[in-house]
Amino acid sequence: MSFRKIDIDAYDEDVLLEAELCEPDPRDPAQVLSDAKQKQAAVRSTLAKGDIPGALGIALDSTPYGPNVEEAKNLTLQTVVSILNSTKSSEINNVVKALSQDAQDTLMKYLYKGMGMPGWGDVSGSVLLGWHEKLTEVAGTGCIVRVMTDRRTV
């Protein structure tokens, strides 16, 4: 009698699907990937000029989110972390204050994503934590709550 092993929830017609809660990225996945690569190149050149706020602005603008765009998401994460690593700790405060609210929320999402990657603690732990402290001072705990609630995960 295998009915004891049936996954009854799979047959539930009225179940709430993830797709209903979050709208996926409207752009085509290939398009998203090429956008991410373009942004990476743009950020590299801006960083070379020493323009941290500009680089961060480019990287945090229209980030990939949701399902189907894993590669683009990882690429954008690398780009963002490279900017974070190259900022002097004394400048972090000013850079964070200059960001728009949307950019602040997105930056916090990347900080948490970076902290969540296994093994990253040894490599960039102090950088991520330092940015986290300064960003929370400016944007408050509301920013952190928004990262936790937002279904548009980066």
Place this chain on the structure above:
Amino acid sequence: MSAPEVYSIAKTPVTCHAFNADRSQVAISLNDNNVQVYSKQGKEWILSETLSEHDKLITSIDWAPNSNRIVTASQDRNAYVWSLSPDPLTGKLVWKPTLVLLRINRAATFVRWSPNEDKFAVASGARAIAICSFDPENNWWVARQLKKPIRSTVLSVDWHPNNVLLAAGSADMKARVFSAYIKDVDKRPSPTIWGEKLPFNTICGEYSSPAGGWVHAVGFSPSGDVLAFASHDSSISIVYPGGPMVYNIRISSLPYVTLTWTSEDALVAAGHDCQPVVFSGSEQGWALVGTLDDTTASTASKAPGARTGTVGRLNSAAFNTFRNADTRGHTGGDAASDTELLTVHQNTITSVRPYVYNSEGVVSMVSTTGVDGKLVIWDVNAVSALTGKMGGLRV
């Protein structure tokens, strides 16, 4: 500009509260299955009655001011309507409960009387809202359910002044406006900004905040033309359906779980941040105005009892601070203030309700209850600026 009146009613969290029409009594749920009715005696609230009928925790209470009836909703999937009637034996007035069969198969989460007090709406975890109206033929409350397109628990409801439209905030991240028109109970409503000719269960609008998040609280403005909702992504959204415009204000503190409008252009919201906050605006835009909780004044009154000893170098407060740090390991302040919040409420505020209406129908005082067991009455005009973001935060 008066200081808030603070009453420490209970040692347990207060889930919800409802005042009667003249504010002489308040019905409270202390996170259990009884309704505690407190009466005001002088300056204190004394427990006058306990109403026991529910089997499980009471999640929401509402007291109809004109017909003097209490409706309670509980996790036991029932609602009771309580009315005062003379006890046949003693002749005293007692609260008599009437069961309302909601036909839901999950807990009821929220309940509100309609403005005319002939219907009430019960939000539930069964992804439905039960609209209950009284059937005089059978002497019985009849429930009809609003189901589509709700996809998850309904967390709160609010009635439109025309007694027909209902706003509902749900855990599927959406705030919706439904029509709860019941044929024999309501007269055909005149067209509003939300639509006209609205049969039961029509959706007049569906809104959500950009970052998503459960919608904890919804409220119509006093005229009914504006909808506000507070969601779990620490934001408040104000919807002008005529525009159509949605203003989303992101806050830098923890999410709000309850809100109430004080006038057509201002509202008070409260929640996990433990202080009631005022927002104000118009069709042109909305912004945070300030908090009703003046944290600077309260720290002054809670200053540690000054050691009034003889004046001298060895008796100064500074010397005592260092001595405490050395001998007893106290670093800064006395031990009590290290664990107390700077705000009046020491824990999440669960419910904010209008308390006093002034002559123009504008709310001038609101009452709040919270998980710390306190009931506080605030003057809506005593707004002060929010202290620096980390000012009230103790990490």
